[in-house]
């Protein structure tokens with residue numbers, strides 16, 4: 054039997070005996086047919102059926118999350134855009150805030166509006182986390198006069214239209230696929246938002262006249278496996294530990310290119326684990342709160358040999374002040390009509406708290422504020438993108454932006470917990 058099986062599929066040995074030859078030929082045709090079916094079957098399973106495979110899940114996931122078609126335009130829509138972006142103070146600026154329904158985007162938009170700047174939001178309201186929280190933030194902003202256009206930063210026609218309606222002086226680019234660990238589940242979404250989306254935005258910014266100055270969100274995660282502390286902007290950032298970090302690092306290099314070729318003024322802000330009211334439910338402090346209240350156990354990561362895992366948790370109001378400082382000190386872009394006219398500003402700043410706190414201490418603070426004991430499940434730091442600690446050196450931001458964080462973790466979490474209990478109408482009497 055063995056000799057009937059071709060040594061290599063598709064390759065036939067020549068036989069001397071004709072009967073043998075015919076019967077072998079029939080048998081070979083049957084086998085060829087059989088293997089063809091197997092082959093076609095495998096292709097079918099790979100390309101059309103495998104629900105968890107990257108190639109199959111990516112397009113549907115992306116189309117569900119951010120490639121929806123949005124409707125925009127018309128006189129009423131344009132009127133809303135103009136009114137939202139109208140500057141109402143003598144030295145005000147007009148800012149397009151991408152990711153305006155996100156955590157940092159909402160706070161920054163509200164702060165800009167409060168001081169009289171013109172603000173227009175842009176957000177694709179994807180479902181990476183509960184979109185109803187994004188809708189609630191949108192409602193909050195609407196009450197203060199900020200309109201959020203529903204759309205994606207990959208939509209060049211929409212971005213062009215927005216710049217046609219409003220000659221924005223600044224772009225605060227906060228739209229991104231966030232989260233360190235989710236990058237292993239949906240890598241394509243990071244490339245789509247943090248790289249393709251960023252390039253698309255820069256393409257529009259470089260071609261409009263006047264070009265806006267751009268401030269955008271990088272991340273502390275670019276320091277990756279760097280062990281020198283505190284992290285300074287001059288430290289190496291070529292060892293990202295997650296795809297998220299790699300896309301943010303790529304963003305910094307892309308910013309360099311657009312600054313170099315087109316004279317765009319670009320400022321990247323490396324945020325360090327930002328937390329606070331209206332925060333992101335995918336972040337540990339947020340879902341720890343939820344799970345502690347529900348009596349569910351929480352996983353607390355520790356490094357090898359019971360090593361402490363710590364973060365330079367930074368309170369949202371401090372971050373907002375840093376963002377405004379970056380906008381206020383951003384110089385004008387120098388290009389026009391897609392051509393560079395002279396050197397333009399290119400900056401990167403750490404925005405952290407300079408006071409790392411072990412995750413176990415974060416849990417202790419939450420327990421005190423919630424008046425509920427956590428069910429702690431200590432486990433090894435998984436190899437899925439997390440780093441052991443972060444710690445920002447902020448002297449450069451202090452000098453150039455007047456950045457000075459003033460909120461310690463205890464006070465910041467107190468405000469977060471108060472908001473959380475109120476927002477989710479938790480009937481517990483916690484936080485004195």
Ligand SMILES: O=C(O)[C@H]1O[C@H](OP(=O)(O)OP(=O)(O)OC[C@H]2O[C@@H](n3ccc(=O)[nH]c3=O)[C@H](O)[C@@H]2O)[C@H](O)[C@@H](O)[C@H]1O
Nearest residue numbers: 231232272273274324325326336337338352353354412439
């Ligand atoms: O500074 C950034 O640039 C990033 O900050 C944030 O990332 P991280 O600092 O990783 O925050 P977060 O997930 O809240 O984990 C906090 C701590 O809890 C630990 N952690 C986490 C989960 C868990 O189940 N257990 C646990 O111990 C975990 O090991 C970690 O030590 C943003 O999400 C990210 O978008 C990016 O902006």
